[in-house]
Amino acid sequence: MKKTLIAAATVAGLATGAHAEEKNLVTIVTSAEPQTQLMSMVLTMQAVQQGAKTHILLCGPGGDIALKDAPASVTAPQPPRDMSPQGLMGKIMEAGATVEVCAIYLPGKGVGPEALIDGVGVAKPPEMAGAMLADDTIIWSF
Numbered sequence: 369m370k371k372t373l374i375a376a377a378t379v380a381g382l383a384t385g386a387h388a389e390e391k392n393l394v395t396i397v398t399s400a401e402p403q404t405q406l407m408s409m410v411l412t413m414q415a416v417q418q419g420a421k422t423h424i425l426l427c428g429p430g431g432d433i434a435l436k437d438a439p440a441s442v443t444a445p446q447p448p449r450d451m452s453p454q455g456l457m458g459k460i461m462e463a464g465a466t467v468e469v470c471a472i473y474l475p476g477k478g479v480g481p482e483a484l485i486d487g488v489g490v491a492k493p494p495e496m497a498g499a500m501l502a503d504d505t506i507i508w509s510f
């Protein structure tokens with residue numbers, strides 16, 4: 369609960385650029401809703417552009433964003449800038465963010481890592497938990 373309150377309180381600080389360069393951000397995307405997925409990427413890109421070290425964790429329907437053979441919902445352009453969740457995620461990766469799917473996502477789909485787009489990995493639970501527990505980490509969940 370404390371981590372959630374801290375995350376909510378610091379969203380305003382990142383949005384204004386206040387000390388973003390000192391922040392570590394973990395964005396967790398579980399939503400199947402394309403607009404929510406895209407907005408998670410829009411806000412994450414803003415944090416990256418403001419200097420936050422960023423890690424994106426995709427779980428459940430959110431993991432579909434990382435698939436080579438992704439559903440149209442994650443690849444279809446959306447207004448107002450005709451960007452898709454997967455397309456913007458690619459730009460975030462190019463900017464240096466780490467992107468991983470949950471460790472149980474691929475086995476749950478019945479596929480292996482070859483199903484993921486280049487550059488997306490599989491999260492290791494001990495490392496991911498450590499990153500999320502770090503005092504200097506902000507967690508955004510969509």
